[in-house]
Amino acid sequence: DAKTTQPPSMDCAEGRAANLPCNHSTISGNEYVYWYRQIHSQGPQYIIHGLKNNETNEMASLIITEDRKSSTLILPHATLRDTAVYYCIVFNAGGTSYGKLTFGQGTILTVHP
Amino acid sequence: NAGVTQTPKFRVLKTGQSMTLLCAQDMNHEYMYWYRQDPGMGLRLIHYSVGEGTTAKGEVPDGYNVSRLKKQNFLLGLESAAPSQTSVYFCASNGGPTNTQYFGPGTRLTVL
Numbered sequence: 123d124a125k126t127t128q129p130p131s132m133d134c135a136e137g138r139a140a141n142l143p144c145n146h147s148t149i150s151g152n153e154y155v156y157w158y159r160q161i162h163s164q165g166p167q168y169i170i171h172g173l174k175n176n177e178t179n180e181m182a183s184l185i186i187t188e189d190r191k192s193s194t195l196i197l198p199h200a201t202l203r204d205t206a207v208y209y210c211i212v213f214n215a216g217g218t219s220y221g222k223l224t225f226g227q228g229t230i231l232t233v234h235p
Numbered sequence: 236n237a238g239v240t241q242t243p244k245f246r247v248l249k250t251g252q253s254m255t256l257l258c259a260q261d262m263n264h265e266y267m268y269w270y271r272q273d274p275g276m277g278l279r280l281i282h283y284s285v286g287e288g289t290t291a292k293g294e295v296p297d298g299y300n301v302s303r304l305k306k307q308n309f310l311l312g313l314e315s316a317a318p319s320q321t322s323v324y325f326c327a328s329n330g331g332p333t334n335t336q337y338f339g340p341g342t343r344l345t346v347l
Contacts, residue, residue: 222268
């Protein structure tokens, strides 16, 4: 699976959009980009994933660049409860991956009042 | 629908003791996983299972054994606990390789 690079920490004001970048320059054509978050040592929580197209759900939006070498997770109106560690994971869904995820150290997002 | 549950939530062991961590899911998922998370680190995969009766090694399998006798349960065993196994253990499951992975609340294990 491709390696990802994320900033170690970011801050955001409550009510503003939080834009979390992820670099995955070695991503291959059949690898997905997944985002999970972990709130205060709880189990990680799935947020969103995509392959090529931008995606949106009730939690967030995922913007993937045309060359797929980077992506941005957008929380449109951050709240204090969005303070968490955010993990960007590149994942090969085919072959013998068997759903195995490789977690890096993620980005600590702190939302301020 | 409880999702993924883990038993126990906390445990303290002495070096050399053994224990079993239980993970249960009620979503009829085929795939189950055990991860460990050390302070300030991301999760690392210990073992996983792609169906009842099957198990496979992950990234850090040494010192652990697993069993998947029933589809809904995935057991993680420590035969002779070591201080290096002090960690938070997370179980997860999903219905297929591209499906969302659901995580349990974790088990905090301390080995003295």
